[in-house]
Amino acid sequence: MKFSRDIPKLKxxxxxxxxxxxxxxxxxxxxxxxxxxxxxxxxxxxxxxRSELVKEIKKRLGLKAxxxxxxxxxxxxxNLHRLNQLLWYCYFRWDGKExxxxxxxxxxxxxxCKQKYPSATADDEAIGMACDGSGLFCGLxxxxxxxxxxxxxxxxxxxxxxxxxxxxxxxSMCALIASGYKPKVSKVVLMALERMALYLKKHPKLVDHMGxxxxxxxxxxxxx
Numbered sequence: 001m002k003f004s005r006d007i008p009k010l011k012x013x014x015x016x017x018x019x020x021x022x023x024x025x026x027x028x029x030x031x032x033x034x035x036x037x038x039x040x041x042x043x044x045x046x047x048x049x050r051s052e053l054v055k056e057i058k059k060r061l062g063l064k065a066x067x068x069x070x071x072x073x074x075x076x077x078x079n080l081h082r083l084n085q086l087l088w089y090c091y092f093r094w095d096g097k098e099x100x101x102x103x104x105x106x107x108x109x110x111x112x113c114k115q116k117y118p119s120a121t122a123d124d125e126a127i128g129m130a131c132d133g134s135g136l137f138c139g140l141x142x143x144x145x146x147x148x149x150x151x152x153x154x155x156x157x158x159x160x161x162x163x164x165x166x167x168x169x170x171x172s173m174c175a176l177i178a179s180g181y182k183p184k185v186s187k188v189v190l191m192a193l194e195r196m197a198l199y200l201k202k203h204p205k206l207v208d209h210m211g212x213x214x215x216x217x218x219x220x221x222x223x224x
Contacts (some may be wrong), residue, residue: 027053034060091152094144100156106145150176163211170196 024047024084028040031053038056041047096102113126120126131138150173154166176195178186199207 010160023051024053027057031056062144087148087152088156091148094148109141147176161215163214167196 027050031038031040035056039048040053091099093103093105095104095106097104097107110123110127113130114120114123117126119128120129127141129133131141150169154169154173157165170193174186174189177189193224
C-alpha cells in the first residue's frame with residue numbers, strides 16, 4: 001500500500017469477516033501505513049500479537065466490532081433440569097390421570113374430534129381425520145402425544161420400577177431422534193439399541209438383573 005487510495009480497498013477487505021483471513025504480514029504492512037508511530041515489533045524481540053494489529057487497524061479505519069448473529073434455535077436455551085420438569089408437567093396435564101392423578105386433556109381433545117367427525121367409529125380414526133384436516137393440529141398432537149410422551153413416560157415408569165415401557169419405546173425413540181437430522185446422536189442411540197438387542201439375545205440374565213434392580217440405575221449411568 002504505497003498510496004492513500006488503497007484505504008477504501010482495505011476497508012472493503014476488512015468487512016464481512018474477512019479480516020481474520022488476511023496474512024499477518026499484510027496486517028503489519030497495513031498498520032505501518034495507517035499508523036507510522038505504531039511499533040509492530042516488541043522491545044525484547046519478535047512481533048506484536050495479531051490481535052493488537054487488528055485492533056489498531058479497526059481503530060484507524062473506524063470499523064465497529066462485528067456482531068455475531070445467532071440463529072433462532074440457539075437463542076432458546078433452558079436448563080436441562082427445568083426442561084425435564086417442563087416436559088413432565090406437560091405430560092402430567094396431557095395424559096396423567098390414570099397413572100399419576102393428573103390432567104386428562106387428551107381425552108377432552110379426542111371427544112372434540114369425535115364431535116367434529118361423527119362418522120368416526122374409533123378414537124384413533126377421529127384423531128386421524130382431525131390431523132388430515134389441520135396440519136397445525138397434527139403437529140401439536142404429535143408433539144404432546146408422541147414426542148413428549150416418549151421423553152417422559154418410559155423414564156417415569158423406570159423410576160417407579162417398571163423397565164418394560166422403556167424397552168418397548170426404544171425403537172420409537174431411536175426413530176424419532178434419527179428423524180431430527182442429528183447424525184451423531186443417531187449413531188449413539190442406534191448403538192445403544194443394538195447393544196440392548198444383543199443383551200436380549202445373548203445375555204438375557206443381564207436384562208433380568210437390570211429389570212430386578214432398575215430403581216438403582218438411572219438413564220445417565222446405564223446409558224440405555
